[in-house]
Amino acid sequence: MRIAVTGKQGQVVQSLLRRGAETGVEISAVGRPEMDLADPASIAAAFSALRPDVIVSAAAYTAVDKAESEPELAFSVNAAGAGAVAEAAARIGVPVIHISTDYVFSGDKASAYSEEDATAPISVYGRSKLAGEKAVAAANPNHVILRTCWVYSPFGANFLKTMLRLSETRDHLSVVADQTGCPTSALDIADAILAIATRVVTDPAPSLRGTFHLTGSGEASWADFAEEIFAELAKSGGRTVGVERIPTADYPTPAKRPANSRLNGDKLARTYGIRLPDWKQSMKIVMRDF
Ligand SMILES: NC(=O)C1=CN([C@@H]2O[C@H](COP(=O)(O)OP(=O)(O)OC[C@H]3O[C@@H](n4cnc5c(N)ncnc54)[C@H](OP(=O)(O)O)[C@@H]3O)[C@@H](O)[C@H]2O)C=CC1
Ligand SMILES: Cc1cn([C@H]2C[C@H](O)[C@@H](COP(=O)(O)OP(=O)(O)O[C@H]3O[C@@H](C)C(=O)[C@@H](O)[C@H]3O)O2)c(=O)[nH]c1=O
């Protein structure tokens, strides 16, 4: 099986490349400068030469706060660009696995969101990613959309690396405690993508297509996540860093973020037999990578 994935230095693409090297699955990263999602003309050509069996659409504009001041760029990458990648997959007759986000939801629901729940994004980034989901589904019925949440890894930029960086010069940090979701390792996402790709490349069943939620097991607030990071850091002989738990109002940001980012993963478990490990366990594995 030959997989093409969009992006080059990002968390999910780098995790996929690592898993591909470990398992012998052929994975090609397609991204800037030869393929720029903001330039649809560069997308079609990028895949025809590769002849992949499946395209993983992982690349995205992920700067949540910056998106509030450059919506056109966020939409051109996350909506039009994603649609063009799905179209390229349809043109060569292969499935597209597209990664989306919990930020398509308002966060007002009391319990974890399932795939059937109404979406109502409250940020430009969330709106651009929802438009991308619709563009992908319209361009290629042979699609799997995976919504994930709070992604971290040894690669790229993420909350875990931000906390570790800030902890080098601070002995305590203020972190919001009223936004709840589930930290998800990009390495676990890569494992799930490989398992899903293996199935959809050979099995045309409609039940394997559509939208699925994919997150680590368990739940946490960002403050819980930070506390777990620093407990692990102290345990491995690192600095002791305190976390002051604050309300969102005390940490103003340009973008609004959902209070509840929890996603219910039962549909993926039922359909594919996939459920990711507990987030605390996966976090420890990633921290050993530093
Ligand atoms: N990070 C998170 O917490 C979450 C992420 N997601 C989704 O998961 C997916 C992967 O996220 P993640 O791995 O964290 O992404 P990163 O922020 O780590 O990396 C973004 C990737 O997108 C690529 N990219 C950005 N703009 C363009 C462009 N114009 N043309 C081509 N490539 C571009 C980057 O390319 P380059 O390598 O050239 O820099 C990079 O590889 C995304 O679709 C994101 O929306 C969903 C939920 C949570
Ligand atoms: C750095 C920092 C952040 N925070 C808060 C701000 C915010 O509400 C929360 C998360 O901060 P970040 O900006 O790192 O996380 P953010 O970029 O919002 O992460 C999001 O990325 C996109 C791509 C997604 O798709 C989402 O699932 C989610 O993972 O933590 C603190 O309270 N204290 C701090 O010191």
Ligand SMILES: [Mg+2]
């Ligand atoms: Mg961010």
